[in-house]
Amino acid sequence: MNFLNQFIERDQLIKEWIYDAAKTIKTSFNVELDIQQKSNRNDLVTNMDKAIEKLFIEKIQQYFPGERILGEEGFGDDVQNLDGVVWIIDPIDGTLNFIKQQSDFAIMVAIYENGKGQMGYIYDVMQDKLYSAQKGSGAYCNQTLIPVVDDKPLKEGLVAISSALMSKEEGLARIVGRASSGVRLIGSAGIETAHVVSGRLIGYLAASLAPWDIAAGKVIAEEVGLVYTKLNGDSIDLLKKNASLVAAPLAHKEIISLLSAENKV
Template identity: 40%
Template sequence: QIINKYIRKFDPDAQIVSEEGFGDKPISMAGHVWFVDPIDGTMNFYKQHDDFAIMIALYIDNQPILGWIMDVVNNIVYHGGPQMGIFANQLRLDPPENDALNQGIVLLSGARLLYGMFGYDEIAKSALGYRVIGAAGPSFIRVLRGQAVGYSSKMMSWDFAAGQVLAKTLGLIVSDIDGKQLDMLSSNIVLVATNRAHRDILALHRS
């Protein structure tokens, strides 16, 4: 409610898509559309007291403009956009290395990995290693920092909107699991990865 109140104060004509139900229900991406996830990784927040985030993003006419992911525990805000670059607080981030799937760690949705959905089991086997973080924001951060070559999970738009802004600005590929553009107003099986890992993962998913 606090975040939405401030957005409405300085951008009163904008629409807000928010997880907790305090936003709007836009039917198009025309104009200013904000995405707000006040607690990403609720179970992690409640049980681990770690690996959760606050995420905000601005899109204008369906174009990614600005994104913020706050690593609350470590007090680091990952922020920026295509016009300014990406920063961790005041430190500018360089694009991560373009490693292939077998050269790095892949992050996957635990439930879908457990049941072998979307080829996740083969993707995990083909990677150097795999992890289940259980939250979108911390997982996006690891890919942005080059600590993982890819991340895939089923997400709502507030889960991936900020991460997509930051990832695309750093030259990472963001798509659905079939390699198609994400629908910003519905749930998607999201894949963010380096160019090489993205290609590897799509090949495994399709096989």
């Protein structure tokens, strides 16, 4: 498959699907959602999450038959490897925010080919900001090219930390918080990654991100010079959950060093 030749077609279609999905999501604000609990009371899924994933799967199967789909809600394929072309979809990233606040949630779509990220999209629905990237061609917010990150030391930037990491690793959170300008918590991996991409944050740490929480953001982040790894510095495994870190290079190195020192205590 030649992504260069197909990029324009794919890009246009994906953006259309994302905007259509966002309209559908917004209409749900006026109706009562069917909300179900998954692993715990803070891990929720709604009928809208399921409907949006099915919408993407239907479109992908129509336009790109034979390409596999890994989706959060399980309506795609049983993906055990990343051979060939694999779409990775999070229909509503930040479902708890969607339910409780009707803000700070995102639609995320990524395409990987033989394990390498080719295209990534994070749409901040309520801010109408679409972050997108094609491998080797830079990253954009709507139609504006996002500059390569300003590689500042950790002390000069804010970091976001996932709620799970804050509760499970309080000592770690305090250490990183003291070394940076401060800690923020949003509750959506996509939105937090987008804020690192745009320079509003210098890094984002999370205790356990699934492939669909990571895939799109990783493509976009790497196009602006960010480093996206596991918390111990190892490469991300997009077939498993990962304790994750995305940050500017200097801050990434500092955070890995701080975490390494903490683990030796």
